[in-house]
Every structure is written in structure tokens, then in C-alpha cells.
Amino acid sequence: MGEIGLDQQPGAAKRWRTMSVATGIAGLAALVLVIVSQSLLLAGETEPDFDAPAAEILHFLEAQNETLYAAGSYLSLLALMTMAWFVAGLSAVLRQAEGDPAWRSAVALASGIVFVALVMTGGWQVGQFRLDDGLDPQLARFAFDLGNLGFANSWIALGSFMLAAGWIIVDSRSLPAWLGWWALVAGVGFLIARAVWLSPVWLIPYALFWVWVVVVCVQLVRRRIDITRA
Template sequence: MGAEATNRQWRTLSVATGIAGLAGIVLVAGSQALVQAGGGEPAFDASAEEILGFFEARNDTLYAAGSFLGLIAALALLWFFAGFWAVLRAAEGQPAWRSVVALVSGIVFVVPVMSPGWDLAGFRVDDGVDPQLARLAFDQGNLGFANAWLALASFLLAAGWVILSS
């Protein structure tokens, strides 16, 4: 393969990776806006009844659209992390362990963000969800999101290390 074709492939990879990253961020923000369209999110230490009221006040259509957009956002972020890994791996050289840490950290970031916490209560609230189960689902979703920040920090550390050393 010629140098021109290789350069074109790297350019395509770079542009696709950037688009996937930007799309992932926009889709995450959009999905959260839709999921929370029925009313303000209760405080983390809210009572079970307040949390159940939050899920009951949601707009069914917007909630479903937000949940679907969240899945698309997760897929876009996975594409971003995979593309970024390829770029980092090429910059890092051998052994390419930090770029692998960045990739795995990116995947670990996406998994808890996509946990079904809120959806467990949100899609069944009309069937008479117990307030404590709604609270459990709410807490699972919030804790998963909060814990995902550690994986994102690991991604940034590994990626930053490769970038600074290359």
C-alpha cells in the first residue's frame, strides 16, 4: 500500500474518531435531557417516595427516546475509544500497553453509564413499582454514572501519558 493511501486511511480514522467522540458527547447530553424531561431529578439522598414521583412524572415518549439515544451515545463513544486507541497505539510504539489501558478504561467507562438502573424503574413505573425498588434503580444508575468517572480518569491518564511521551 502506498504512502498516500496510508495517509488517507489515517486521516479518515482521525476524522471518524473525532466525529464519533463529538457525537457521543452530544447524544449523551441529549439523552439525559429527554430522560429528565418530566421534571427535575431528585437529590441523591431523596426519599423513596420522591424518587418514585420523579419516575411517575416522566414523559413516556421522551423517556423512551432518551433511553434509545443513550444506547446510540454509548455506541458512538465505543467507536471513539476504539479509533483513539488505534491512533494512540501508533504513536506509542512497542510495547503498546498504555494505549490498551486507555481502550479498556474507555470501555469500562461506557459499561456503567449504560447500566439499566433508571430504565428498570422508568419503564415499569406504570405497573406499580414499589418505592424502595424505584430508589434502588435510581441509586444504581447514579452510582454507576459516578463510578464511571474513575474509568474516564484512567483513560485520560493513559492517553495523556502516551500523548506527552510521543
């Protein structure tokens, strides 16, 4: 891939290099934080299925370790913020590769921020927070469903992000074309997954997304991305 040579301003290449590395590190950090936070959040009990009965959901919330759960909740917020950094940085790279009018990179940025906002609203974590005050099974199920539905809705935003990013990559060849097609497949997968959100099929595009993030981040850190203006 080509060098990061976007204009002739002094220090421009260094600034883009700094952004490229920071974006790659942010994406990798987001994955690590997601893994650690989910491990802490689920330390007490395996998470029930989306359509689990109310009694099972209440038992799940009651089985969590309060300290580990609080730590996991905090780290999950950090994961979302580092994901926002990754989305912003990658969108800037895609915007430069896309050229004017840079509407697809704008869609990618907006979609990524919507994804972060939807997941950050929480839901069933609120139920665990109020557990000591007394939580009946129906309220536990409501909090659980609210969180899961917000997560499922975020797949539409994540699918939009992947479709926009994949389209730019295939069109501009700023990254290998297969990474663009990979993103497009994952994006379509997220749209399908939301239509059948109670099914575990969402795990397929979700896994494809995170592997794609890792590959893109490695490319960014190693300076193997061509962002010469199209």
C-alpha cells in the first residue's frame, strides 16, 4: 500500500501517522476491553437467552458478584468510548480515501456513533444495580429485555457502518479489496440478524466484525493503508 502522503503541508504525514496508529490501538483496546468486561459481567452465571423466562433472568441477576459486576460495567463503558475513537479515526481515513463528496464516510461515522449510543444505554445492568432494593421477576425481565433490544437495534447501525466502510474500501482500494468485501458481508449479516434477533445467528456477523477490526487495526498500526485522495 502507498505512503500517507496527502498534501505538502509540513508535518502532515506525521499527523496522519499519529492518527493511524492511535486509531489502530483504539480498535484493539476496544476488543480487549469488551472481552474483559464481559468476562466480569458474566462471572457469576451464564447469560440467559434473549427470550428466557422471568425467573431465570432474575436468578441470573442475583447470581452476579457485585464488585466484579461493577468493574465489568465500568470497563464496558471504556470499551464503547475506545470504539468511538476507532470509528472516528477510521472514518477520517475513509473520508480521505473516498474524496469528495465524502458522503459514505459520513454515513460510517454517524452509524458508528449511533451504535455506541445504543449500546451505552445499558438496560439489564440497571436491574442489577437496583437488586438490593428488591426486584421482582417481571421488572428483571423488563430491564433485561430493554438492554437486549437496544443491543439488537445497534446491529442495524453497525451493519450500516460496515456497509459504508466496505463500499469505500472496495471502491478506493485503500485496503485490500477482500477486506472491503468482508465488511460488506458482515454488514448484510447484521441486517439479517436484526430481523431474527432472538436467534443466535447474530454471533456470525459479530465475530466477522471483530476479526475485521483486528485486521484493519494491524494495517493501520503497520502503515499498510493507502489513503491517497481518490
